[in-house]
Amino acid sequence: MGNILLISDRPKPYDDLVFELKQINHDVVSKRYTAAQHKKTADQIYDFVLYELKPSFKWNVDFLSPIIRTTTVPIYCFGSVSEADEIAYYKAGVQAVIRFPFNQVLIASRISSAINLLEKSSRLIRKLRFGETEIDLHNRHVKKGEYQIKLTSVETRILRILFNNKNHIVEKDAIIHYAWDDDESATDNALSIHITRLRNKIESDRSKPIIDTIWGTGYRLNYPTSE
DSSP states (O other): OOEEEEEOSOOGGGHHHHHHHHHTTOEEEEEOHHHHTOGGGOOSOOSEEEEEOOSOHHHHHHHHHHHHHHOOOOEEEESOOOHHHHHHHHHHTOSEEEOSSOOHHHHHHHHHHHHHHHHHTTTTOOEEEETTEEEETTTTEEEETTEEEEOOHHHHHHHHHHHHTTTSEEEHHHHHHHHHTTOTTOOHHHHHHHHHHHHHHHOSOTTSOSEEEETTTEEEEOOOTTO
């Protein structure tokens, strides 16, 4: 099952599509543009984004660029655009431009097929394992033997973006933007505190750190390549 975010100020035209997606066991949350940008409404980590295009190409690219820049979440855009603009959206980083009217069964099948591929490639992995430590990203907890430790929403988001870039350095700004939705109150110090708390929850052997600090740059998740 994928967590799908629909961004539009008029969700009604997508009712049939949402129905089809839910019929094949995908969870769809609809948010208006302002709500989708607001920290307090971003309680889930989404695996797929459906976005209704506004008339302004620049406005759309400015809105979508943080998602494109900091995540690998696929984006399907809906709207009536010229071929030149469609090409420009692809160059900007979206994966599909769907014109009205569209066949909701066909589009739901395309989205589901893409999500299935992501799951097979571990993009939507739900659980991470480090030795005897199991991290459940979907249910937000860490299991160490008989003990279970709850993860916060921010901690889960930090783990998600680090996993999406496993064994590579992720810059602090990218993590902050993803974990806090670009909230201006989020700082390097806040990130450092959350990383420390996260390490206390997930690491058992400090001589084999799961999260490395790359001083002055960011952090890296050391994920076993054999798993």
